Amino acid sequence: MQARSIARELALLSLSQLPKNPEKLTEQQLGDIVVAAVRAMTLEAHEALETAAAELKRGSDRLFESETRTTDLKSAKAMVSDAMELTRQAIERLGMAVELPEFVQLAGQANVREFALELLMQATQNRSEIDALLDRAIVDWQLERLPRIEQDVLRLAVAELQYLGIPEQVAIDEAVELTKRYSSDNSFRFVNGVLRRVVDLLNSEAEATSSSN
Template identity: 50%
Template sequence: MQPRRFARELALLSIGQLSKKTSTLPAQDLETIVTAAVRSIAAEVQDALEVASTEVQRGQDLLLDSETRASNPEDAKKFVQTALEKTQTAINCLGNALQIPEMVQLSNRKEIRSYTIELMSVTTQHRSEIDTELDEAMVSWQVKRLPQIDRDILRIAVAEMKYLGVPDRIAINEAVEIAKRYSDEDGFRFINGVLRRWVTRFLKSSSEASTTIAHSPDAASSS
């Protein structure tokens, strides 16, 4: 994995725990960042398994109930299916967590740390403005209503495009790839759509406005 791609992943996973004190971010070492990322994955695994356990119990209760009453077994199957999906999510998260130490050893540690901290710092510093623009891009939805992982993927991608000069094609592709690892199919498709609408509404419109101003008669006469 390329250092910057891995840095994006570390920033995504650790930003929730380390960005509460923005002033301390530059002092964080790579080991602390990795630890925060692993803890974040562990929390995701625990949540997924708790949901799976609840769904299995609901399915079991419905199946037992169907033995004495005319309950719908299809509902029980849906609960069990949800449990299986959540369990698979937990397994995938664990697999990702096991890859982190190896990736750190095989990559440029200095570059990973530098870009991870830069991403977290810029994203946290401009979060309010980023969220406002994302809310507009989502039209009838709000950032705060999204799952935390999807929320931070969107924020980091916008921060890269708006403040760090990353081309929109690269930022969106990277966000989608990360979403495929940590979100579901609906999640990465949704993220792709939101980011493309944000680019059209805020990035391209801003660029076109700047070009218009640069080529206006008033601008030419004042130069």
Template identity: 50%
Template structure:
């Protein structure tokens, strides 16, 4: 059963997951209700589950093909095992994402919905309005890496945290800690470490 979360944590999660689903100008976004945000978040997570399962199925098929061709080649057996391991990991990721889909409505129900809606919309509108500046700030600190090479989840976790630090007067330590905690649930295994490092560089620049 989900534990009660602070309204702003829930708002950050809703903003993160519904960011790519929300369309329109600032005025239209400000008219969205909590259920609109929740629907966008669920659609986003559902798409991720479907993609992860599709990729896992492809890996499983490839590993099966390797097994059938491996009667005389031990190297093929090793390759098939690796593919099977990847397929299992991807399936587990999909199951975890599905759990997030099922828990999200209860998270919102347990939180103070008016505050969740207000802050989620503030985050979405700030990221949309300031996206050029936010993207540039991130690209400037990511050595040998670019924002457009990251997964959509990771890039949006970063954008939301930078929006908070640079434009919404949220203390950098709070914004970074929240981004890392959310990344532990919604990013890949090592994503939260990368996000932590990038945001600390942003924080250093903002406090100079």
């Protein structure tokens, strides 16, 4: 996991905890929210391990029942199928739990938290301007009608593009990866398209400003 990718994810998790009018929050308050997000991820790692253990136990019980308590083949197959599904779910949770300790460790590093806080500050302090730009880039829809996680991914990406000087392709690629991780399967294509239109708008405005000077 790259440090800045972790910082972006940390900023996204923090952004979801903010009130409706985040522009009024102080740097200290934003910093506290970032710390709370790290703690939440630590707790999630423990919960993922506990849930995985419980699912493996239930799967084992279903296999045992398929051998000892069924009187017909159909019931046995159903129990084995249940056991396999529980095992699959447990493996997925274990995969998440394996990644989370590294996330938490990196999230605690000063440079990661500093970038996450800077990204969070730019996204909140410039919320009105960011939202106005996104509304122009979204075709036949409105920002506020999108799922919250997609709104936040887009806001963070625009903050990177417009206020932090992050290269266009880097900001877009990172936003796409966050969307794949936290939203529905096809949402990343929508996010990618919106951000490319944002880039076009920013480049057009920059060219117009340059020409007028």
